[in-house]
Structure formats: structure tokens, C-alpha cells
Amino acid sequence: MKDKLYRKIILLFSILMLTSCSNNKISQYRAYGIDNLENNHYEEALEYFDKAISLGNGEVGNTQYELLLYKAECLFMLKRYKESKNIYELLLKIDKNNKLYNELYNNVGSIVNLVEFKNAIDNGDVDYADELLTELKARGFEHEKSVMYNQGVLYEKKGEWKNALNTFNYYIKQYPNDEDALHEIEFISAQTTNVNY
DSSP states (O other), X not given: OHHHHHHHHHHHHHHHHHHHHHHHHHHHXXXXXXXXXXXXXXXXXXXXXXXXXXXXXXXOSHHHHHHHHHHHHHHHHXXXXXXXHHHHHHHHHHOTTOHHHHHHHHHHHHHHHHHHHHHHHHTTXXXXXXXXXXXXXXXXXXXXXHHHHHHHHHHHHTTOHHHHHHHHHHHHHHSTTOHHHHHHHHHHHHHHTTOOO
């Protein structure tokens, strides 16, 4: 009986020691990660945050949420926007009413949409580009420089010359020194001289 009690005490003590060591290592990796993040060493910071997260053994708590926020920030700074968005999406599943998570998710989500919008146009996927343009407008990005420019390109790819010309003319009023937009207007004007509206 005394022997069993002794084993249980040793086991409990071992668990406490391992947990304490693990928590110390998490704190150490967290500190290294923050230091690297603040010094713009995003890859290194990401490695430390990943190590700290893995030491959490799937535990869910404030420390893990904080580490995920830091990881998402690193991914964002590395222009890995989709991965960053996925982390914010995960955090929102845990706490959908968290204002910070919502704000960060919406900001990164908008950037992901902007990148996908440009890629869809470049790849000639006008239907998907139309969908993304609708989303961007709903988020209030209709007058964002790259959205306006690429909307003109989208109309051009769809053969909607009048809409493309109107869009680029509006764009050039906002950004009068944009050489690419001036070339687009020149090209579209040449196309529209033979088109009857």
C-alpha cells in the first residue's frame, strides 16, 4: 500500500516537472519569436512560434491563442495571406464575437480577395473575377487603387469596351500619372473607334 502511494507521488511529481519544463520552453520560444518578429526576422519568428505551439500538445488557452495571433502576423508579413486568414478563421470559430479576431480576419480576407481578383483576371477567369469584385465592393474596396485598375482590365477582357473606358477614365482622374492606365485608355479608345454603341 505504501509502495503504491509512493509510485503515485513520483508519477504526479514527474508530470508536474514535465509540465513546468514544457511551460518554460513555451515561454522561451514565445520570447524568441517576439524578438525576431519585432526585428523583422519573420521566418525565424515563425519557427519559434511553431515550436511553442507544438509544445502545447493541443492545449487550448490564452497562451495558444496569443501564439496563433503572432503566427498569423508572421505569415501576413511574409505575404502568406491565405495561411494568415486561415488562422484568424480558426480563432473566430473559437470566439466568433472577438472584435480583434473579426477585424484581423476582415483585413486579411480583403487582401486575399485582392490578390485572388488580380490572379483571376491574369488567368482569364472572368466569372471568378466578377464574384471577387462583388465581394470587394461589398467590403468597401470599390475605390481602392488596384481594384479600380483591375476592374477596368476585367471589363476589357470581357469585351465591355465602354465600361472599361469609363473605368479607366475615372481611374486616371484619381491617378493622373499612371502610365499603364494611360496606355490602357489609348488601347481601348482604338478598339472603340470601330464599335458602335
